[in-house]
Amino acid sequence: MAFTVKNNIRWVGKQDWELREFHGSEYSTHRGSSYNSYLVKEEKIALIDTVWAPYAEEFVANLAKEIDLGAIDYIIANHGEIDHSGALPALMARIPDTPIYCTANGAKSLRGHYHQDWNFRIVKTGDSLDLGNGKQLVFVEMPMLHWPDSMATYLTGDAVLFSNDAFGQHYASSQMFNDLCDPVELQEECIKYYANILTPFSPLVTQKIHEVLALNLPIDMIATSHGIIWRDKPTQIVEQYLKWADNYQENQITLVYDTMWNGTRMMAEAIAEGIRKADRDVVIKLFNLSNTDKNDVLTHVFRSKAILVGSPTVNNVMLPHVAALLEEMTGLRFKNKAAAAFGTHGWSGGAVERITKRLDDAGFRVLNPGITAEWRPTDDALAQGVSFGEAFIEQLGKTGQNTAGDLATCADSGKMRCQTCSWTYDPQQGEATQGVAAGTAWQDVAETFLCPVCFMGKSDFVPA
Ligand code: FEO
Numbered sequence: 025m026a027f028t029v030k031n032n033i034r035w036v037g038k039q040d041w042e043l044r045e046f047h048g049s050e051y052s053t054h055r056g057s058s059y060n061s062y063l064v065k066e067e068k069i070a071l072i073d074t075v076w077a078p079y080a081e082e083f084v085a086n087l088a089k090e091i092d093l094g095a096i097d098y099i100i101a102n103h104g105e106i107d108h109s110g111a112l113p114a115l116m117a118r119i120p121d122t123p124i125y126c127t128a129n130g131a132k133s134l135r136g137h138y139h140q141d142w143n144f145r146i147v148k149t150g151d152s153l154d155l156g157n158g159k160q161l162v163f164v165e166m167p168m169l170h171w172p173d174s175m176a177t178y179l180t181g182d183a184v185l186f187s188n189d190a191f192g193q194h195y196a197s198s199q200m201f202n203d204l205c206d207p208v209e210l211q212e213e214c215i216k217y218y219a220n221i222l223t224p225f226s227p228l229v230t231q232k233i234h235e236v237l238a239l240n241l242p243i244d245m246i247a248t249s250h251g252i253i254w255r256d257k258p259t260q261i262v263e264q265y266l267k268w269a270d271n272y273q274e275n276q277i278t279l280v281y282d283t284m285w286n287g288t289r290m291m292a293e294a295i296a297e298g299i300r301k302a303d304r305d306v307v308i309k310l311f312n313l314s315n316t317d318k319n320d321v322l323t324h325v326f327r328s329k330a331i332l333v334g335s336p337t338v339n340n341v342m343l344p345h346v347a348a349l350l351e352e353m354t355g356l357r358f359k360n361k362a363a364a365a366f367g368t369h370g371w372s373g374g375a376v377e378r379i380t381k382r383l384d385d386a387g388f389r390v391l392n393p394g395i396t397a398e399w400r401p402t403d404d405a406l407a408q409g410v411s412f413g414e415a416f417i418e419q420l421g422k423t424g425q426n427t428a429g430d431l432a433t434c435a436d437s438g439k440m441r442c443q444t445c446s447w448t449y450d451p452q453q454g455e456a457t458q459g460v461a462a463g464t465a466w467q468d469v470a471e472t473f474l475c476p477v478c479f480m481g482k483s484d485f486v487p488a
Contacts, residue, residue: 067156104133227481298413
């Protein structure tokens with residue numbers, strides 16, 4: 025279903041209505057997805073991104089109906105991940121000498137995937153490519169949003185930003201423009217995408233958006249590589265990203281748990297009752313991890329100001345669904361969220377202590393040592409659960425929020441280690457490539473500072 029996006033820009037991608045799992049089985053796609061590829065037909069012809077490998081032959085066949093493949097002058101690979109580059113082998117088999125414009129890391133990832141030495145042309149931020157008719161493609165590197173190779177491409181004249189993964193959603197839609205599709209579905213898919221994919225890179229999101237906004241480029245459309253194209257007030261999603269990247273939370277508390285014989289569920293409900301007694305305004309959500317989609321739960325964690333995580337003790341440890349969620353939350357590096365653990369046990373405990381430790385490791389502000397009930401909770405144990413919920417609200421009110429400022433103060437003048445790659449900032453040496461002079465204390469380093477190895481932001485650093 026090729027269609028015109030604007031003037032000489034044609035969408036030539038693939039709607040994947042059947043997709044229910046993405047990144048292997050890592051990300052649920054209840055509403056399918058799309059792999060958006062764009063053909064820009066000016067005096068010169070450029071193809072921006074392709075589609076996932078299973079649709080490679082279909083993609084190339086459809087593309088050949090749009091254009092003589094030999095007439096394509098340039099291929100732009102904004103990102104090497106195979107959902108966008110997967111049709112390159114099939115396409116390059118037909119037009120092997122066509123230049124592929126990508127970042128240096130893009131060439132690395134494409135070589136890594138396909139082991140082909142195609143005609144790569146390396147671009148950096150600000151480089152441009154003339155398409156004729158007064159239009160140019162301008163490249164903007166977007167390292168770690170969400171791969172080191174990521175970039176966006178801006179088409180002057182039409183003022184369209186081809187943003188690749190950024191601002192996208194896993195959402196198959198016949199409408200394909202934000203003003204035509206269901207706004208509730210769109211919002212749900214956007215926040216899920218941000219929460220599950222982009223959360224760890226929030227400091228970079230903020231920095232990169234401000235960098236792009238400072239260029240004062242007119243933006244008439246944002247053409248993503250997944251889901252719909254933003255043409256009605258396109259910068260609304262940019263503003264939304266700035267909010268999500270800024271320690272986002274809503275007035276919500278989420279309880280997630282697994283349960284064997286319902287004891288932990290009973291404790292979850294008792295704690296929720298206590299929370300409700302203490303705060304009638306807060307939204308409370310309960311999820312049994314064994315029967316709820318993990319990515320939906322993580323989206324609710326992202327929206328919450330606090331979470332409670334529960335498990336019965338089995339062989340001195342927690343149930344595996346709970347352990348898996350804690351591992352995933354550690355990687356997502358949620359900020360500015362409080363937490364506590366709860367559970368049940370028979371002849372020996374262990375789960376609550378382990379959950380508490382893992383919540384702390386994952387960067388949550390743990391408010392107390394948690395609560396566990398023996399065997400099937402008695403009425404007394406459930407009453408204690410209610411009291412625990414009430415006390416949790418009181419503790420939450422007292423603790424305030426972690427801020428970047430607090431973290432900077434904690435770190436003060438010592439060495440600081442990047443949690444992602446372990447590169448260490450040494451104030452004695454500074455960081456010359458970003459103009460940070462030797463002798464600069466961490467608290468005086470600009471908030472826009474990035475780890476020179478993995479590009480994570482300042483808030484990702486901890487005392488070394
Ligand atoms: Fe849609 Fe990072 O690939």
